[in-house]
Amino acid sequence: MTGNELIWRIAGGSGDGIDSTSQSFTKALMRAGLNVFTHRHYPSRIRGGHTYVEVRAAEHEVKSRGDGFNFLLALGDSFARNPQDEAYYGNEEAKPLSENLDDLREGGVIVYDEGLLDESEIDDFEERVEANDWHVYPMDLRGIAREHGREIMRNTAGVAVTAALLGMDTDPFEELMSDNMGGDILDDNLTVLEEAYETAADLDHSHDLEAPTADEHDEQQVLLNGSNALAYGALDEGCRFIAGYPMTPWTDVFTIMTQHLPEVGGISEQVEDEIAAASLAIGASHAGVKAMSGSSGGGFALMSEPLGLAEMTETPLVLVEAMRAGPSTGMPTKPEQADLEHILYTSQGDSNRVVFAPSTVAECYDQAREAFRVAYEYQIPAVIVIDQKLSGETINVPEAHFDREPNPDLGSTLTEEEIAEASHHASGKFNRFQHDPEDGVSPRSIPGQSDGRFLASGNEHTPQGHISEDPDNRVAQTDRRLRKLDAIREDLDDTELDRQTHYGPDDAEYGILTWGSQQSTVEEAVERLNDDGHSVKALGVSDLMPYPKADVTEFLESVEDCLVVEMNASAQFRGLTQKELGRFGEKLSSLLKYNGNPFEPAEIVEGFEVQVNGGTEPPTAQVRIEPAAGD
Amino acid sequence: MSKSFSAIDGADEEGIDREAFTPGIEPQATWCPGCGDFGVLKALKGAMPEIGRTPDETLLVTGIGCSGKLSSYFESYGFHSIHGRSLPVARAAKLANPGLEVIAAGGDGDGYGIGGNHFMHTARENHDMLYIVFNNEIFGLTKGQTSPTSPKGHKSKTQPHGSAKDPIRPLSMALSAGASYVARTAAVNPRQATEVLAEAMEHDGFAHVDFLTQCPTWNKDAKQYVPYTDVQQSDDYDFDVADRREAAEMMHETEDKLYEGEVLTGRFYVEEDRRSYGQEKRETGEMPEEPLAERYFDDDYEWERSYDLLDVHK
Numbered sequence: 001m002t003g004n005e006l007i008w009r010i011a012g013g014s015g016d017g018i019d020s021t022s023q024s025f026t027k028a029l030m031r032a033g034l035n036v037f038t039h040r041h042y043p044s045r046i047r048g049g050h051t052y053v054e055v056r057a058a059e060h061e062v063k064s065r066g067d068g069f070n071f072l073l074a075l076g077d078s079f080a081r082n083p084q085d086e087a088y089y090g091n092e093e094a095k096p097l098s099e100n101l102d103d104l105r106e107g108g109v110i111v112y113d114e115g116l117l118d119e120s121e122i123d124d125f126e127e128r129v130e131a132n133d134w135h136v137y138p139m140d141l142r143g144i145a146r147e148h149g150r151e152i153m154r155n156t157a158g159v160a161v162t163a164a165l166l167g168m169d170t171d172p173f174e175e176l177m178s179d180n181m182g183g184d185i186l187d188d189n190l191t192v193l194e195e196a197y198e199t200a201a202d203l204d205h206s207h208d209l210e211a212p213t214a215d216e217h218d219e220q221q222v223l224l225n226g227s228n229a230l231a232y233g234a235l236d237e238g239c240r241f242i243a244g245y246p247m248t249p250w251t252d253v254f255t256i257m258t259q260h261l262p263e264v265g266g267i268s269e270q271v272e273d274e275i276a277a278a279s280l281a282i283g284a285s286h287a288g289v290k291a292m293s294g295s296s297g298g299g300f301a302l303m304s305e306p307l308g309l310a311e312m313t314e315t316p317l318v319l320v321e322a323m324r325a326g327p328s329t330g331m332p333t334k335p336e337q338a339d340l341e342h343i344l345y346t347s348q349g350d351s352n353r354v355v356f357a358p359s360t361v362a363e364c365y366d367q368a369r370e371a372f373r374v375a376y377e378y379q380i381p382a383v384i385v386i387d388q389k390l391s392g393e394t395i396n397v398p399e400a401h402f403d404r405e406p407n408p409d410l411g412s413t414l415t416e417e418e419i420a421e422a423s424h425h426a427s428g429k430f431n432r433f434q435h436d437p438e439d440g441v442s443p444r445s446i447p448g449q450s451d452g453r454f455l456a457s458g459n460e461h462t463p464q465g466h467i468s469e470d471p472d473n474r475v476a477q478t479d480r481r482l483r484k485l486d487a488i489r490e491d492l493d494d495t496e497l498d499r500q501t502h503y504g505p506d507d508a509e510y511g512i513l514t515w516g517s518q519q520s521t522v523e524e525a526v527e528r529l530n531d532d533g534h535s536v537k538a539l540g541v542s543d544l545m546p547y548p549k550a551d552v553t554e555f556l557e558s559v560e561d562c563l564v565v566e567m568n569a570s571a572q573f574r575g576l577t578q579k580e581l582g583r584f585g586e587k588l589s590s591l592l593k594y595n596g597n598p599f600e601p602a603e604i605v606e607g608f609e610v611q612v613n614g615g616t617e618p619p620t621a622q623v624r625i626e627p628a629a630g631d
Numbered sequence: 632m633s634k635s636f637s638a639i640d641g642a643d644e645e646g647i648d649r650e651a652f653t654p655g656i657e658p659q660a661t662w663c664p665g666c667g668d669f670g671v672l673k674a675l676k677g678a679m680p681e682i683g684r685t686p687d688e689t690l691l692v693t694g695i696g697c698s699g700k701l702s703s704y705f706e707s708y709g710f711h712s713i714h715g716r717s718l719p720v721a722r723a724a725k726l727a728n729p730g731l732e733v734i735a736a737g738g739d740g741d742g743y744g745i746g747g748n749h750f751m752h753t754a755r756e757n758h759d760m761l762y763i764v765f766n767n768e769i770f771g772l773t774k775g776q777t778s779p780t781s782p783k784g785h786k787s788k789t790q791p792h793g794s795a796k797d798p799i800r801p802l803s804m805a806l807s808a809g810a811s812y813v814a815r816t817a818a819v820n821p822r823q824a825t826e827v828l829a830e831a832m833e834h835d836g837f838a839h840v841d842f843l844t845q846c847p848t849w850n851k852d853a854k855q856y857v858p859y860t861d862v863q864q865s866d867d868y869d870f871d872v873a874d875r876r877e878a879a880e881m882m883h884e885t886e887d888k889l890y891e892g893e894v895l896t897g898r899f900y901v902e903e904d905r906r907s908y909g910q911e912k913r914e915t916g917e918m919p920e921e922p923l924a925e926r927y928f929d930d931d932y933e934w935e936r937s938y939d940l941l942d943v944h945k
Contacts, residue, residue: 222944232937240923241727243719264935265919265926267726267912272752276719279712283723286710287690287731288924291723309713399941406934410927416635427655427706446924447690447708447724448636448731455702455709458695466656466703467711 004212005058007069008162009103010155011096013077015047021155022053023394024180025162027223028172029057030396033214036223038394039065041597044248044332048079050095059214062395063360063520067602068103070209071166073158075141076116078151098122109135109207111161113154115142135207137165137200144196149188156189157196164200166211219398226364226390226517227252229397230320231260233368234292238408239318240266241291243280245273247299248332249391250322254294274299278306282315286456288410288446290372294320294384297339298329301346307381308347311481313456314379314433314444316411318371323387325596334596335388337516338568340576343383344545350478352485354382355544359501359519362397363542364390366497369407374491376411378441378484385544387567389598390517412443419445419452429464430454435476439487442480489546500551504530504537510612511559512538513552513588514566515573518599522565525604536608541573547580556584561628563611565604569594571626578629585629592624599623635928638687639730649676651686651706658704661697667767667844667855668697670818672704674825675734675763681829684732692721694737694746696772698765698844701736715746722758722908728924729759729909732832736763740770743779743799750839754808757836759907761828764801764839767846768853775849782890798890801841802882802899806875811836811902813878815885817843817859817894827898836907843894859894872901 008025012018022038030036034057043049054069056062074096097110097117104110110129112119119125119138129136139161145154156177163170170193177189224232231253242261244254258268267284271277277293284291295303300321310317323339325331343355354374358367368384375382414422422443423431432454434442442463445452455465460477462468492499501519504526514522519540529536539555541548556562562584564574571590578585591607593599606619618625653676662668679689689707693699695714702709708731712720721735742750742764753762768785770776777790779799786793805813812834816824824842831838845855862868862881870877878900885895912918926932 220945222941224944228944232940235935235937235940238927238934240926241723243723260937260940262917265923267918267923269723269726271719272748275716276749276752279716279719280723282712283692283710283720284727286720287724287727288927289727290927291727305713306716309716313710313712399938399945402936402938402941404936404938406936408927408932408934413927415928416637425655429654429706446635448639448688448728448924450638450687453686453706453708455711457702457709457711458713459711465709467700 005056005062005066006071006166006209006212007066008055008071008073009052009069009100010073010075010158011050011052011100012075013047013079013096014042014045014049014051016075016078017152017155018051018053018075021159022055024173024176025159026055026394028176029055030221030223031172033216034059034212035062036396037062037065040392042333048077050077050099052100058212063524064601065598067600068105070105070108071162072100072104072108072110073162074100074110074112074117075154075158076113078116094121101128104132104134107133107208109137109165109209111137111139111158111165113141113158114138115140115154137161137203139200141196144199145192148191148195153189153192156192160193160196161200164197165205165207166209168211170194170197219400221396222399223394223396224361225252225392225394226358226361226386227392228256229361229364230368230384230386231256232402233365234318234372235260235264236404236406237369237372238290238406239292239372240264241281241284241289243269243271243277243293245271245277245295245299247296249324249388250294250296250299250320252391253320253322274302275305278303278317278319281317282306282310285317286315286447288413290376290410292318292320294322296322296324297326297342300339300342304346307353308349308351309458310381311347311351311353312458315456316375316379317381318375319381319383321383321385322391323385325594331596333388335517335598336567336594337387337518338570338572338594340544340568340572343385344576350482352380352481353545354380354488355385356382357385357516357542357544358390359516359540359542361390361393361395362401365402367542370497373407374488376409378488379412379444380484385516387517412441414443414445414452416449419449424451425464428453431463432465433461433463433477435463435480437480438483440480440483485546492543499543500548501540501542502537503540505535506537508537509535509560511555511562512536512604512608513541513555513562513564513577514538515541515544518565518567521599521601522604524601525608528601528605529608534608534612544576547576549580552577553581556587561611562587563608564588564590565599566590567593567598569624587628589628590626592626593622595622636730636922636925638685647680647683647685649680652676652679654704654706656703658700661700663848665845665847666697667818667846668701668765670821670824671763671765671842671844672701673821674828675705677821677825678829678832681825682832688730689732689734690724692717692724692733692735694741696738696741696770698736698738698741715741715744715749717741718746718749718753718762721760722753722756725758725760726909726918728922730922733760734763734832735760736765738771739764739766739768739780740778743801751804751808754805754810754837754839756908757809757811757905759835759837759909761831761838761840763828763842765844766801766841767844767850767855769846769850771846771849800882800886802886803879805839806879806882806900810839811905812838813882813900814898815841815843815896817855817896818845819856820859823861823896830898834901836902836905843896854889854892854894857892857894859896862895862897868895872898873903875900
């Protein structure tokens with residue numbers, strides 16, 4: 001699996017253009033026919049501070065960041081010129097080189113900007129280089145950039161050196177630059193590219209690493225992250241209203257929607273807080289527009305109140321929860337899957353919602369569409385759970401994946417003709433919340449329609465919407481609202497989408513259960529484990545509520561033992577599984593990671609091997625094993 | 632216009648009377664005898680025929696508390712939301728369908744306490760809607776606790792030593808936050824209240840009406856029972872309602888005098904030439920010209936696909 005692949009890490013300071021440079025580099029590799037995947041790591045700071053982006057490229061499919069990396073481009077942190085070493089963040093100028101050595105594979109290549117970095121400042125550098133057979137190329141990238149353009153173009157110089165050392169030609173980079181810039185800036189960048197390329201091409205190469213090559217892709221590919229795909233899914237499903245308050249990593253979805261909504265005749269509102277944001281989405285939805293809101297952990301906590309209001313008034317609502325590490329403000333730019341219970345159980349009373357956790361960028365699009373369809377069809381809040389990993393990682397997806405018709409259908413909403421035929425009570429109001437529908441859904445009218453008047457109340461209410469504490473009505477209304485989840489489960493099982501995804505051979509002995517964004521990493525680990533002679537399969541769960549009891553039961557019955565892989569410390573998905581299924585406690589152990597970084601496939605491979613051998617000591621200090629209940 | 636919103640442009644304005652806004656459910660169920668809330672309901676019903684709106688084209692969004700029950704006793708489309716949140720629900724509904732007559736209502740705890748942040752921002756944005764705050768200087772439905780408008784020194788079970796807080800100055804708050812219409816009226820005079828509500832609904836922008844309501848059960852001491860002076864009707868108060876500074880001065884006067892036993896009411900600020908938020912958004916291209924909600928019922932409307940947005944990702 002890790003044969004002919006490049007994992008290129010570009011490191012530098014926040015604000016130095018690391019992200020945009022890596023995106024261009026990735027796109028060039030994609031255009032060359034390779035499969036690509038990027039992983040972003042950045043601090044919660046605007047300028048300065050150690051940041052890196054990893055770009056994995058191979059001819060074979062790439063599903064995760066992979067293990068470690070084999071090419072380091074260390075640029076130096078131009079904003080880290082802190083005169084006081086003891087100040088809050090200290091002097092981090094050397095970090096782009098020093099902080100990245102632990103994960104560099106044996107035989108890897110290091111290019112560093114000797115204009116800003118000095119290897120002699122790093123302890124044991126020479127010894128480590130020798131021990132790991134690293135190949136080091138100090139290059140004056142800043143000098144080249146200054147001489148032929150401007151200092152900021154040292155990123156371009158770094159890309160050019162990468163290309164020269166890996167035997168790539170510069171055509172795709174030149175093409176991309178021409179797409180993105182013009183005038184003197186373009187000319188200068190092209191000159192810097194050429195000069196740096198030639199300087200590096202003249203060096204004696206001591207390494208074996210070459211850029212992977214590929215035939216052209218059969219299909220046109222697009223490079224997207226999870227936030228983009230989610231937003232496009234929402235737009236295609238007819239969402240034309242968003243309200244939000246900025247919070248990392250939810251802000252990405254919010255800004256993408258804000259950029260496109262006016263173009264397609266929609267409305268975006270940045271409002272005073274998250275309670276208002278979700279309440280606005282409810283107001284727009286009540287008035288007949290497909291609407292969404294969202295936040296990250298702390299902001300979603302504020303939405304607990306309107307979430308319950310949407311449930312009680314049966315107003316369709318779609319919320320996004322882009323998880324980051326918590327509790328409280330936690331680690332703003334680091335991923336975790338620890339908001340699961342918060343999302344499932346927040347809000348008071350016997351409350352219900354649909355919760356989807358897409359696993360990949362492509363699935364973000366699919367699940368966003370499904371969330372809107374289900375929310376409007378069943379008049380229920382739907383939460384789409386992503387995390388900082390899925391939100392920001394990019395991968396190539398066939399363009400055809402997005403080639404589906406838009407769906408502006410408002411779901412179970414009546415036309416005026418249908419309202420005229422519907423039942424009304426004595427005072428002329430429309431019977432909005434009838435007790436009897438088997439699937440729990442009583443169709444609604446929209447304000448402004450003739451004779452469709454009703455009261456939507458967050459208090460318990462009669463079929464006409466009037467506040468009521470009548471015990472019979474209470475039971476009938478509660479039961480009807482709860483019936484929706486069973487109907488939704490059946491509905492979801494009938495859709496063509498592969499909702500719970502199986503990885504590995506059907507007859508495997510051992511199981512791995514996982515959810516959300518960790519699925520593709522698990523998939524890669526499962527392939528590797530089976531190649532290594534283990535007998536493993538995995539089930540990746542994307543529906544969290546209503547829980548896919550039948551699918552998971554079948555899976556767990558078919559394996560001897562099962563490892564649950566998730567990014568939190570309290571084994572929340574394992575807890576949900578045991579609660580929903582009421583058994584399998586003795587079969588489920590956990591592999592947990594909560595240090596701010598997503599799993600790498602090797603950690604799952606090693607964790608699994610420990611479990612198979614009956615051990616409880618984790619393979620590294622960065623993960624934890626939680627044994628099964630019976631152990 | 633789409634057939635599914637025929638109520639909005641197809642209304643036959645002749646023959647709308649206040650009875651059209653009376654549902655088959657009586658407020659006596661939850662409002663105490665002598666409650667000022669009856670006065671709000673009466674004035675609102677009276678104002679609707681004045682502005683020529685029908686129940687089908689009106690959306691009333693309320694908060695929680697005795698005031699929140701208004702949506703039960705007023706016949707229109709209704710949304711009984713949660714404590715303090717009527718404004719965000721209402722303003723989005725207005726953006727989604729500007730053809731609707733949107734009214735938000737709540738109490739003094741609801742509007743000036745828990746919903747204070749929304750009040751400030753809705754006023755600032757100048758959404759085209761009427762916002763009625765039932766001000767009886769007390770929490771009624773939770774049985775008589777001190778509210779943001781209770782006078783300093785007010786004693787209750789939650790402030791047994793007497794409140795150490797100065798009361799909120801709601802009119803001044805609305806003005807400084809950016810409301811383009813600010814008035815105070817009182818349940819004890821339904822004629823003025825009706826006029827003010829009608830004028831506020833016809834105003835194109837955010838119209839805040841601080842509606843003094845008496846609470847005969849929990850707040851017998853409040854000055855809301857006292858006969859009031861209409862500042863527009865009295866020669867003593869000659870000021871220009873379009874002048875922000877003069878309006879601010881008059882607001883301070885009524886806000887000071889309320890707790891001294893003299894109640895001044897009327898329109899305190901009317902800004903005619905300011906565009907509402909919806910108009911601003913339409914003019915900058917941030918929002919479509921046609922009511923967004925109608926598109927979902929328009930079979931001929933061509934929905935754009937995100938597929939067309941993918942070029943930048945290639």
